[in-house]
Amino acid sequence: MLRKPVKGAAIAALFSQPTAWDQLPNAILVVEYAHQMVVYANPVAEVGLDISSKLLEGLSIHDLFGHNPELLKMLEAVKGDQIEAQRQDLQLGPGPARADHEPINAHVVVAGLDNPDLILIEWLPLDQQIRSERDDRLVQQVEANKTLMRNLAHEIKNPLGGIRGAAQLLEFELPDKSLHEYTQVIIKESDRLQSLVDRLLAPHRKQHVDDYVNIHEVLERVRSLVLAEFPQGLKIKRNYDISLPDLLGDQEALIQAVLNVVHNAAQALRAQIEQGEAVIELRTRVARNVTINKQRYKLALDLHVIDNGPGIPEEIKDKIFFPLVSGKEGGSGLGLTLAQTYVQQHFGFIGCSSKPGHTDFQMQLPFRLKNGKD
Incomplete structure (x- = not known):
């Protein structure tokens, strides 16, 4: 791995303070185009690459992602043709600096910046994107099901009490004690269903104390x-x-x-x-x-x-x-x-x-x- 002192005073000043990129959910690298060296990495990129930002700065695209003609084409297209951004699904790396890591399958965005010497590389792992979409769908479905079951539980609760009460009254009126086993079935099953209803309603009744x-x-x-x-x-x-x-x-x-x-x-x-x-x-x-x-x-x-x-x-x-x-x-x-x-x-x-x-x-x-x- 070859490191070059590419971060001049003007570039260093851009990243001397926390930036909005620090808060983004996707991984961000800012690259000095001439040498294709990293001058900035946000916290998500540090985690995704398993390398600290201080160690990332000065590493090349090849160091991180290996020989990647498609990524280089995207960089050249943005820099050479003055295209604002390029988007593509790519497999990134691993390069020499990440030789013991798995490649990253990601949706990659390459974009130009106001500083003509710099290019931004942003990526979202495809499995993370799929998981995020799946989680959103699941949350919505769970919420819908919880509302349905809560409403259903309330609808069941009142007639269930009536069924249990009627079974108890019937048991008192039955002259043949041997028939009590049937009323007991009704009472016990009513109690079981009541317990089920209570469990459905429990999380919404309980006061949440942090x-x-x-x-x-x-x-x-x-x-x-x-x-x-x-x-x-x-x-x-x-x-x-x-x-x-x-x-x-x-x-x-x-x-x-x-x-x-x-x-x-x-x-x-x-x-x-x-x-x-x-x-x-x-x-x-x-x-x-x-x-x-x-x-x-x-x-x-x-x-x-x-x-x-x-x-x-x-x-x-x-x-x-x-x-x-x-x-x-x-x-x-x-x-x-x-x-x-x-x-x-x-x-x-x-x-x-x-x-x-x-x-x-x-x-x-x-x-x-x-x-x-x-």
Whole structure:
């Protein structure tokens, strides 16, 4: 790798203070055209390339992305033909400076700047774009389903009470005690449906109380609860980043959200538990410069619940957060829906990737301050 002192005083002055590019959700590089050297990288580019901005400055396009004729053509088109911008889906790198990294499949924009010596390169990884569009659709669908189920729950609640009351009165009037088993069926099933309705309405009844919460205390509580139910054959591994700051949120709601996900994983592992091979990993990390539900945050909790179970059936993979969808016989299909609701109340999001032997539920929740800033 060859470094050249390309950042002259005039160029250095442009980037001596924070710029609007620092806040953008996409990766940005500003390149000095003559030598094709980086003179500025925003925080998203640092994360995406896994190289700090100080190390990026002075590296060439070839150092980062290797031999890439299509990218060079875009640079030349913008510089030579005075075209404002070029857009194209490309595979970027890896170059010598990123030899141990995977290539980046991205939608790339190359644009000219007011300074004729500089060119801007912006990219959005295609998988991130696809995930963002999928997440937007899922959020909208979940919201629609929650509204539908909430309205349906209210409609069910009143006649359900009437059915139960009528069954109790009928039981008193029946002369033959042997017939009571039938009224008891009505009463017990009414109670079961009442419990289901209450669970549908629970997140919207409960007052949300924000305070600073240690996420690892939440995880330890969940871990102890699940291990108490599955004392044999299940191992829950801790993989914590203990340097994480406290999270602003409702502790009980967070416990319930994580418990629903971990309990769901444990139930999916019943075959592995019987064989003594079931493993759930709780992993915490910090995510930087993330976009959640179209909102940009500097820092977020990146929490993973990973299990070695059979995976989620293909036919329900895209529906697991919808109400009443369950892959388990006898399951209510509400656990993950409620978890999604609680996480969304914390301005976060849950996603899932699954294949046989590896299912990963990822929760991202922003680190916020009580004054509303992140």
